[in-house]
Amino acid sequence: xxxxxxxxxxxxxxxxxxxxxxxxxxxxxxxxxxxxxxxxxxxxxxxxxxxxxxxxxxxxxxxxxxxxxxxxxxxxxxxxxxxxxxxxxxxxxxxxxxxxxxxxxxxxxxxxxxxxxxxxxxxxxxxxxxxxxxxxxxxxxxxxxxxxxxxxxxxxxxxxxxxxxxxxxxxxxxxxxxxxxxxxxxxxxxxxxxxxxxxxxxxxxxxxxxxxxxxxxxxxxxxxxxxxxxxxxxxxxxxxxxxxxxxxxxxxxxxxxxxxxxxxxxxxxxxxxxxxxxxxxxxxxxxxxxxxxxxxxxxxxxxxxxxxxxxxxxxxxxxxxxxxxxxxxxxxxxxx
Amino acid sequence: xxxxxxxxxxxxxxxxxxxxxxxxxxxxxxxxxxxxxxxxxxxxxxxxxxxxxxxxxxxxxxxxxxxxxxxxxxxxxxxxxxxxxxxxxxxxxxxxxxxxxxxxxxxxxxxxxxxxxxxxxxxxxxxxxxxxxxxxxxxxxxxxxxxxxxxxxxxxxx
Numbered sequence: 001x002x003x004x005x006x007x008x009x010x011x012x013x014x015x016x017x018x019x020x021x022x023x024x025x026x027x028x029x030x031x032x033x034x035x036x037x038x039x040x041x042x043x044x045x046x047x048x049x050x051x052x053x054x055x056x057x058x059x060x061x062x063x064x065x066x067x068x069x070x071x072x073x074x075x076x077x078x079x080x081x082x083x084x085x086x087x088x089x090x091x092x093x094x095x096x097x098x099x100x101x102x103x104x105x106x107x108x109x110x111x112x113x114x115x116x117x118x119x120x121x122x123x124x125x126x127x128x129x130x131x132x133x134x135x136x137x138x139x140x141x142x143x144x145x146x147x148x149x150x151x152x153x154x155x156x157x158x159x160x161x162x163x164x165x166x167x168x169x170x171x172x173x174x175x176x177x178x179x180x181x182x183x184x185x186x187x188x189x190x191x192x193x194x195x196x197x198x199x200x201x202x203x204x205x206x207x208x209x210x211x212x213x214x215x216x217x218x219x220x221x222x223x224x225x226x227x228x229x230x231x232x233x234x235x236x237x238x239x240x241x242x243x244x245x246x247x248x249x250x251x252x253x254x255x256x257x258x259x260x261x262x263x264x265x266x267x268x269x270x271x272x273x274x275x276x277x278x279x280x281x282x283x284x285x286x287x288x289x290x291x292x293x294x295x296x297x298x299x300x301x302x303x304x305x306x307x308x309x310x311x312x313x314x315x316x317x318x319x320x321x322x323x324x325x326x327x328x329x330x331x332x333x334x335x336x
Numbered sequence: 337x338x339x340x341x342x343x344x345x346x347x348x349x350x351x352x353x354x355x356x357x358x359x360x361x362x363x364x365x366x367x368x369x370x371x372x373x374x375x376x377x378x379x380x381x382x383x384x385x386x387x388x389x390x391x392x393x394x395x396x397x398x399x400x401x402x403x404x405x406x407x408x409x410x411x412x413x414x415x416x417x418x419x420x421x422x423x424x425x426x427x428x429x430x431x432x433x434x435x436x437x438x439x440x441x442x443x444x445x446x447x448x449x450x451x452x453x454x455x456x457x458x459x460x461x462x463x464x465x466x467x468x469x470x471x472x473x474x475x476x477x478x479x480x481x482x483x484x485x486x487x488x489x490x491x492x493x494x
Contacts, residue, residue, distance in 0.1 A: 005366050008451050012370040015458040016377025079373075293370070293452035 007294045010080055014302040017072075020047050022309055027316065031329060036061075036321040043313070061317050065310045070121055072306050076299065084181045085299040087124055088194065089307070091144070091181075094123035094130075095174045098150060101134045102166060106157050149173040168221055175201070179226040189289055189297035196285045198227035199254035200278040202234045206245075207274055210238055211267040228252055242270060257281045272332075279308060279334040308334045344425030345410040348432030349403035352485065355436040356399025356478075359443025363392025363450070370451035374458045381457065384464050388454050391471045392446040395439035398482040402435045405489055418494050431488035438481030446474040 026046060033039035040058045043049070051064035051071075077086055097119050104114030119127050125143055133139055137154075139147040153166045175198050182194040202223045209219045216238050223231040229252045237245050246258035257277040264270040286304050289297035312333050319329040371385035404413070406428050411418035420428075453467035 005369070005448065005451070008366055008369040009373040012373025012451070012455050012458065013376055014373075015455040016374050018459065019377070293448065293455055 005294050006081060007296050007298070011293060011295070011298045013079055014076075014298055017075075018302060018305070021305055022046055022313075027312060027333065030313075030316050030320070031326050033320055036317065039317055039320045043317075048313075059321075062314065065313055066120060066122065069306060069310050072303070073122065076303065080299050082185055082187075082296060082299075084185045085190065085296060086303065087144075087181050088178050088190070089300065089303045090122060090124045091174055091177055093120050094125050094144065094146070095170050096120060097123050097125075097127060097130055098134070098146065098153075099167065099170055101131060102150070102153055102157070103163065105134070105154075106161075106163070106166075144177050145173065165221075171201075172224060175224045175226055185296075187296050189286075189295065190300060193282070193285055193297070193300055195226065195228045196254065196282060198224050199229050199252065200257060200281060202227055202229065202231070203245075203249075203254055203257055204271075204274060204278060206234055206237055207242065207267055207271050210242060211271065214238070227254075229254060242267060253285070254281065256284075276332060276334055279311070283308060283335050338419055338421065341420035341422050341425030342410055342412070344422065345406055345420055345428035346412070348425075348429035348436075349406040351429070351436040352399045352406065352432040352439070353396075353403035354399070356402075356439025356443065357396040359440035360393050360396030360399075361443075363395070363443040363445075363447025364389055366444070366447035367392055367450035367454060370454040374454055378458070381461065384457050384461065384467075385454055388450045388457075388467060388471065391450050391468070391475065392443050394475060395435075395443040395446070395478045398435050398478055399439045402432055402482065402485045402489070405486060406432055409489055409492065409494070420494065424492055424494060427492040428489065431485055431492065433485075434481040434488070435478070435485040438478055442474050442478040442481075446471050446478075449474055 026042065029042045030039050033042060036058055040052060040061060043061070043064075044052050048064055048068050051067040052061065054067070055061070055064050073086060073090060077083070080086060100115060100118045104116070108114055116131075119131070121127055123130070125146070130142070133142050134150060137151075139150050141147070142150065149170065153169055156162065156165050156169060175194075178194045178197070182191045185191075205219075205222050209222060214222075216235050219238055220231070220235055223234055225231055229249060233249075237248055240248060242258075242264075243262050246255050246261055249255035249258065257274060260273055260277065261270055264273065283304060286297060286301040289295040289301055292298070315332050316329055318324075319332070367389040371389050374381055374385055407413050408415075409418075409428060410420050410425075449471040453470050457464055457467050
């Protein structure tokens with residue numbers, strides 16, 4: 001009788017909300033659409049319809065997807081007992097916003113333009129407050145330790161003008177925060193998800209850095225601590241051919257993301273496939289918890305499913321808009 | 337000593353009603369929370385949810401039934417006064433324990449199963465029949481405990 005039932009209401013409500021997720025049939029209809037207009041018409045019949053109506057043109061479908069995600073996050077926030085669960089999911093958007101704002105400022109200093117349209121409202125910190133804090137250089141009230149991270153990034157830029165270094169510091173802050181928040185909650189599944197996410201990010205970075213021809217000493221700062229696989233182990237793979245990575249990592253779950261590595265002729269195609277494999281791997285980590293009626297990890301599972309749904313929609317709509325081959329689009333879809 | 341015997345019998349009745357009722361209350365509460373979650377999204381499922389929420393409530397009824405039977409046995413509910421010695425009182429107390437213990441734990445377990453089944457019908461309303469059978473399996477053990485309590489109470493001679 002030690003099983004906690006605190007999440008009985010939450011998980012049940014999420015089960016009800018799962019009925020609003022798009023069925024595979026909808027994705028099939030989207031894929032069968034001749035052009036973007038007909039795809040948008042199909043999407044209008046789904047819960048995304050109300051947001052599509054608000055957009056002035058079909059090309060603004062990304063705003064409609066973002067609005068639906070924001071609606072889901074806001075709704076979930078109201079009844080999830082532990083805010084850490086949705087903080088973890090929304091933190092990447094905060095970091096994205098900081099990157100957009102900082103790059104805009106750095107760009108402007110060099111005579112370029114700022115891209116405020118790339119900001120998203122999906123972060124934990126309201127966009128207006130973040131813009132105000134960064135533009136006025138008044139970082140004191142920024143949450144999650146951003147009041148230390150942002151000035152550090154500005155300082156790095158002032159000294160080195162190295163945008164990769166700035167991105168690395170922000171990514172490091174993201175994963176440290178996720179590890180910290182997960183560590184404060186008594187849910188092993190959440191910690192497992194965060195660890196797996198860091199492992200997956202390290203594998204993604206490994207493939208990218210290998211393609212860019214980085215050597216181990218240069219690449220080391222781009223890997224993040226906190227995963228199940230030690231950074232040293234991942235770093236050592238940089239000198240190995242990518243076909244053998246899965247074998248070297250066979251002791252870790254994340255090796256599943258590389259199961260098709262041997263089918264690829266080069267790193268370019270591996271990297272494209274890796275994006276899908278990583279998302280499917282993380283979906284698999286969380287899917288285990290759907291069989292538990294009271295597991296708090298179901299919150300992460302639902303939010304992750306919604307994120308994957310949004311990602312699939314973006315892939316399909318951008319692909320259809322650009323006249324991409326449907327079989328290519330089908331291969332890019334996650335978990336459908 | 338008669339008074340102590342009566343008190344032991346009353347304690348048995350109180351445990352039967354109290355523990356089994358508590359188990360039911362917790363179980364119905366767990367199932368109710370799940371039900372509320374589902375109905376927030378789909379109020380049309382009220383009928384199915386109510387059925388599943390009510391299932392863990394039976395342990396409380398079994399406990400109450402045993403308690404009535406126990407105090408009836410010692411003549412506290414009218415009829416001729418019965419002389420109850422300490423050993424007979426202890427016998428009634430022990431006879432009430434099966435439903436008190438099994439009622440408490442099975443009520444909670446059934447509540448959890450009902451909650452899980454409520455979540456199941458949220459996604460698959462066509463599986464309501466199976467959703468009722470799963471918590472009903474837990475009920476078996478509450479019924480067995482009730483049966484044993486009644487047999488034991490019947491076997492005590494005054």
